[in-house]
Amino acid sequence: MTALPEYPNEVVTKALVRQVNVPGLDRPAALITLDNGFDHKKPNSFGPGGLASLDAAITAATEANPAFIAITGKPYIFCVGADITGMPFITTREQAVALGELGHRVFARLKNSEIPTFAFINGAALGGGLEVALHCHYRTVSGGAAALGLPEVAIGLIPGWGGSQLLPNLIGVPGAAQIILQNPLTQKVLRPKQAREFGVADALFEPAAFIEESLAWAAGVVKGDVTVERPEVDRDMWDGVLFFAKQQLDEKLHGAVPSANKALELLALAKEASFEDGTAAETEALADLLLGDEARASLYAFDLVQRRAKRPVGVPDRSLARKVTKVGVIGAGLMASQLALLFVRRLQVPVVLTDLDQARVDKGVAYVHEQIDKLVAKRRLDEGSAAKFRGLVSGSVDKSVFADADFVIEAVFENLDLKKQIWAELEKIVSPEAILATNTSSLSITDMAADLEHPERVVGFHFFNPVAVLPLLEIIKGEKTDDATLATAFAVGRELKKSSVLVKDAPAFVVNRVLTRFTSEVFNAIDAGTPLDVVNEAFDPLGLPMRPIALLQLVGPAVAYHVGETLHTAFPDRFADSPNLKKIVDAGLPLIVDDELNPEVVTLVEGGSAPLSADQVRENALAALAQEIRIMLDEGVVAEAQDIDLCMVLGAGWPFHLGGVTPYLDRSGVAEKVTGKRFLPVGVASVPA
DSSP, rough: OOOOOOTOOOOEEEEEEEEETTTTOOOEEEEEEEOOSOOSSSOBBHHHHHHHHHHHHHHHHHHOOOOOOOESSSSEEEEOOOOGGGGGOOOOOHHHEEEEHHHHHHHHHHHHHHOEEEEEOOOOETTHHHHHHHHHSEEEEEEEOOEEEEEEETTTTTTTTTTTHHHHHHHHHHHHHHHIIHHHHHTTBBOOHHHHHHHSSSSEEEGGHHHHHHHHHHHHHHTTSSOOOOOOOOOTTTHHHHHEEEHHHHHTTTTOHHHHHHHHHHHHHHTSSSSSEEEEEHHHHHHHHSSSHHHHHHHHHHHHHHGGGGGGOOOOOEEEEOOOOOEEEESSSSHHHHHOOOHHHHSSSSSSEEOOOHHHHHHHHHHHHHHHHHHHTTSSSOHHHHHHHHHHHEEEGGGGGGOOOSSSEOOOOOOOHHHHHHHHHTTTTTTOOOEEEEOOSSSSSHHTTOSSOOOEEEEHHHHHHHHSTOEEEEEEEEOOOHHHHHHHHHHHHTTTTTEEEEEEEEETHHHHHHHHHHHHHHHHHHHTTOHHHHHTTTTTTTTTTHHHHHHHHOOOOOHHHHHHHHHHOTTTSSSOOOHHHHHHHHHOOOETTTTTEEEEHHHHHOOOOOOHHHHHHHHHHHHHHHHHHHHHHTTSSSSSSSHHHHHHHHOOOOOOOGTTSSHHHHHHHHHHHHSSSSSSSSSSSSOOO
């Protein structure tokens, strides 16, 4: 058997066995607890060492001849799956096969055990963590478990330790397809109640006495006092469900995500194949994918989101951050109201909105109150907290209410003169230490602060819409922004639970600059006479979350045009001023109607006599992206290419399988062709040469 490589950074999750006396049983039960020795911030996972420990624990438990064997996790965490930090060290197919076979062999011991086995899912159970639970004969879940799921497809892999075979035969293929395919691709997980409703768990208990209730329930099962009923799986609809799922995947991803197609194949196999044959196919699929570029790019993107996002580069010392006890929001429109809601929920300090007249202010405050009421209705907020938050939000037409605010953010129309006027008025009201933040999407922070007495306390604080959903926060340092202001901005970003990236004061910053260069090339093609449908479908091979015209509709043609104007003024040689985009803005027509291009818009645009093919459109756009990103890095807009990828993943929703954007430009050869060099070292976000 091929030996697995050493995981030099593996934090071994130990499987600790103890005997537990359970009332009503004539002998103790064996309880295996997974625990890597750290708190919930460093979850349990399975590397080679962790699997070996579980293997030994199962042996020890079995030899004690207990009434039953149960497996659970440390507080708040069951297990979040394979230790992906070690996957870059797997460099051969044989090693990938060995990893798959090791997990299958150890987990199968729970499935094949003559002693009843139970999983007490006390906390987060993802990937291999849920798979080890699926191998047990019975499962309970705590109402406090944060998340359950099989997210592997989203990182370029498949459930490789039995999940693709066990789950559909437990709950049926419709539910399995949702958990294995739909949820990962839409970044969703199961909550405990859903897990029970799907049939993933046999019983749901409250967290306060979860282990005690699970032990008593398991004893009831063993004694025959509790009967576990599971509906028979409908195999007549199996093929039809997967046919429909394949259609949906092809429509959305266009074959760009190999892991999704592999998962479909494994779900189809699970209908008739033996468990041994099915898991052998899983191992082969895992080996194929693990050494593929999409998986390596996905793991790179996952690492960005999980690690780099939590340790942003270039942040001043936290000790410099000032305390924020009151927040002011200038404006009471939709964006400003979303910001007010976010600040009051996360900072739990007074938040006051201002606008030109009382009607606008009242509308903004009412919006915040309505959203709080919706959170209560969805049981995401208790009434006590809701009442507190409502009391903390207020509005006024008088800016003097900002006199004692520590942090004031403006979210008004994108006009530099207007924003400068607002800051000039405000500087006379607030304290010299108050932070002045702007949510501008493209205007210069330095220019905005130029006439102020204290320009050092002005900072860009660029959110993405919808504010509550998109996690990215671009924090922009003006020429005179000082360290205390930056430290405070990043501290506030952390409290808001946003992933903050430090950005230089450059036109349109990161996400909008990259997307606008992309959109500029799209409209160059349209202006040249390329049909709208050809341009729109040209990027299907990339598997982007949206086609370009749908993206334009989401952003808003007027917003895109405004950002484009800013960039055209700054860089006229690279950002064209498209007459067709101006026509679309002036017409005010929806771009998409009933999921199709609006025929009126198709008729409206007028192009030249040199249409491009879909391949040419895509090649030109990718070349433009490579050129722009290289220029941005040379200008020092961000510290490294990884920051641009992080911004594109978190702010624009670019998929993990592309690694954001630079890994794809590297592996496709576009980066070297256009700029003469790669963005990332060979082997980073790609298969080592």
